[in-house]
Amino acid sequence: MVALDAANNQVSSYSGTVQFTSTDPQAVLAGTSMLISGTKGFSEKLTTIGSQTITATDTVKSTVTGISNSIQVSTPASGIVPTGSMATPRYFHTATLLNNGTVLVTGGLGGTNGLTSAEVFDPVSGTFSAAGSMAVARSSHTATLLNNGQVLVTGGGSATAELFDPASGHFTATGSMAILRSGQTATLLSDGRVLVTGGNTTRGETATAELYNPTSGTFTSTGSMETVRWGHTATLLSDGRVLVAGGIGSGTGNAGYLASAEIFDPVSGAFTVTGSMKTKRWWHETTLLGDGRVLVSGGVDLFRTVTSEAELFDPASGTFTPTGSMTNMRRIHTSTLLNNGKILVTGGEYFVMTQALLSLATAEIFDPASGGFASTTGNMETARSGHTATLLNDGSVLVTGGIDFTAQGGGVLASAELFK
Numbered sequence: 001m002v003a004l005d006a007a008n009n010q011v012s013s014y015s016g017t018v019q020f021t022s023t024d025p026q027a028v029l030a031g032t033s034m035l036i037s038g039t040k041g042f043s044e045k046l047t048t049i050g051s052q053t054i055t056a057t058d059t060v061k062s063t064v065t066g067i068s069n070s071i072q073v074s075t076p077a078s079g080i081v082p083t084g085s086m087a088t089p090r091y092f093h094t095a096t097l098l099n100n101g102t103v104l105v106t107g108g109l110g111g112t113n114g115l116t117s118a119e120v121f122d123p124v125s126g127t128f129s130a131a132g133s134m135a136v137a138r139s140s141h142t143a144t145l146l147n148n149g150q151v152l153v154t155g156g157g158s159a160t161a162e163l164f165d166p167a168s169g170h171f172t173a174t175g176s177m178a179i180l181r182s183g184q185t186a187t188l189l190s191d192g193r194v195l196v197t198g199g200n201t202t203r204g205e206t207a208t209a210e211l212y213n214p215t216s217g218t219f220t221s222t223g224s225m226e227t228v229r230w231g232h233t234a235t236l237l238s239d240g241r242v243l244v245a246g247g248i249g250s251g252t253g254n255a256g257y258l259a260s261a262e263i264f265d266p267v268s269g270a271f272t273v274t275g276s277m278k279t280k281r282w283w284h285e286t287t288l289l290g291d292g293r294v295l296v297s298g299g300v301d302l303f304r305t306v307t308s309e310a311e312l313f314d315p316a317s318g319t320f321t322p323t324g325s326m327t328n329m330r331r332i333h334t335s336t337l338l339n340n341g342k343i344l345v346t347g348g349e350y351f352v353m354t355q356a357l358l359s360l361a362t363a364e365i366f367d368p369a370s371g372g373f374a375s376t377t378g379n380m381e382t383a384r385s386g387h388t389a390t391l392l393n394d395g396s397v398l399v400t401g402g403i404d405f406t407a408q409g410g411g412v413l414a415s416a417e418l419f420k
Contacts, residue, residue, distance in 0.1 A: 004066070017059045020044065024052040024073070025127050028082055032059055046073045048126055079378045080363065080419045083398070084127040088117050089412035091386035091403040094143035095121075096151050098166050101393045104131065104151055105400055106164070107138035110412060114139045114157060118164070118171070121400070121416070123392050128416070132170040136160050142186035144194050146214050152194055154212075155181035161212070161219070175218040177210055185234035186212075187242050189266050195222070197244055197264070198229045205230045205250055209264070209271070223270040226262050233286040234264075235294050237315050241265055243274070243294055245313070246281040257282050257302060261313070261320070275319040279309050285335035286313075287343050289368050295343055296320070297366070298330040306331045306350040310366070310373070324372035327364050334389035335366075336397050342367050344376075344397055344419055349385035349405055357405040359383035363419065380417050387413070396420045 003014040015036060020029040024046045046052050051070045058064035086105065093108025093115070103121040105128070107114060114137030119128045134153065141156025143164075151164040152174070159180045162171045177196065184199030194212040196219070198205065205228040210219045225244060232247025245261040257280035262271045277296060284299025294313040301307040306329040311320045326345060333348025343366040349359045361383040363376040380399065387402025397419040403410045 016061075016064065018056040019059050020054055020056055022046065022052060022054045024048040025084060025125055027052070027054070029054070046071060048073060080376070080380050080399075080417050082381050083416050083418045084121075084125075085416060086119050086128045086401060086414045087130060088115065088119070089414040090115055090401045091384075091412055092139040093388060093401055094141065094153070095388035095390045095398065095400050096143045096145050097390050097392065098145065098151070099149045100166060102166075103390050103392070103398055103400075104143065104164060104166070105388070106143050106151075106153055107134060107141055107156060108401065109139045113137065120169075121398060123394065123396075123398070126418075131164070132168075134162055134171050135173060136162070140183045142184060142196070144186045144188050146188070146194070147192045148214060150214075152186070152212060152214070154186055154194075154196055155184050155199060157182045163217075175212070175216075177219045178221060179206065179208065181206070183230040185232065185244070187234045187236050189236070189242070190240040191266065193266070195234070195242055195264060195266070197225060197234055197242075198232055198247065200230045204228075205248065211269075223264075223268075225271045226273050227258060227260055229258055231282045232258070233284060233296075235286045235288055237263075237288065237294070238292040239315065241315070243286070243313060243315070244271070245277060245286060245296060246284055246299065248282050257300065257304075259302075263318075275313075275317075277313075277320045278311055278322055279307060281307070283331040285333060285345070287335040287337050289337070289343070290341045291368065292316075293368070295323070295335065295366060295368075297326060297335055297345060298333055298348060300331050305329075306348075312371075324366075324370070326373045327375055328360055328362050330360060332385045333360070334387065334399070336389045336391055338391070338397070339395045344389065345373070346380065346389050346397075346399055346419070347384045347387055347402060357385075357410070359385045359403065359405040359410075376419070382413060382415055382417070384413055389419075 003011045019032045054068045090108035116133045118131040138156030181199035207225040207228040229247035242264040259277045259280040280302045281299035297310040308326040308329040329350040330348030361379040384402030
């Protein structure tokens, strides 16, 4: 940057301090800094596609200002780029794609305390804005988009449930569950009802399950699972049934980790045991593939260590078979089906030999055709676990929040990134 006078001559006597702004709402700009003899180099990063400018303004005399020439920002071929940050740092929150293409973020932990706040991400502007607050602070809860466009929020340390209405931007109470739950799952069924399974209660892990009816706004009990579990996964299969896998059961130590899986049938309202996973897993991820199989990745395994192993569930045979391993060990990561049929895996955490937790900034892609994982072209800007990843309507993936565990401790994140 060079300070110029009205005749475009360099003003070597200028040694003021400037601050930067940009027409790009997602720009990563240098902080305020002093020019020396009217000049200094700065590093600025623009990410919003289109024509953008950067403005420098004297911090003392705002009339002393300058604007750059137009800078054309083009679409990157692929990779992960920063976007606007949330107003509130959070992890163990939810992020739900709404019918209008925006993303609702709710609750989570901002440290040791649960949050009632919610925000909405707008992919067009790349910014977050406040949404109405929930009546109850929630973390490790669920948020499920209903067929009517509203979002059902359940549990997270409470038996209560709420509905978010995108039209009004407000939350309202709906029927409560029979028991308090945290770390449960909630799955939208083909008929529009929502299946809630397991979780932690005031009396420990539970095998119970409930069904939410959006028409009546009430929960009713359904058949219980064969095994008590929390920190498990639930995946809607192509035939309308639900696969429930892994988690922690009633045992202590290694005995508590589960390899078992079961299937819920919405017609009968009952769970039946299916084939077990090859590895016991807790805080793992499951994702439905385009061919109807389910990818299971990572988690904490039998020996209370984080695993990189993955396997595939075949609904036709009811069995799990190993597939290629991830390039990193991960738990509390994300696994997102992309429009090209591949799966994006981001972040998570693992234990080092000292038993300290470290978060990951790496990301990788699973290819169902080869059955293997490969690293993406770049890492995330920030290491994170306990975050969310949401597929947007344009095919990109929004990654929000989480916690960054380092050897010196952990910091809760408000930042967000886009995988393109």
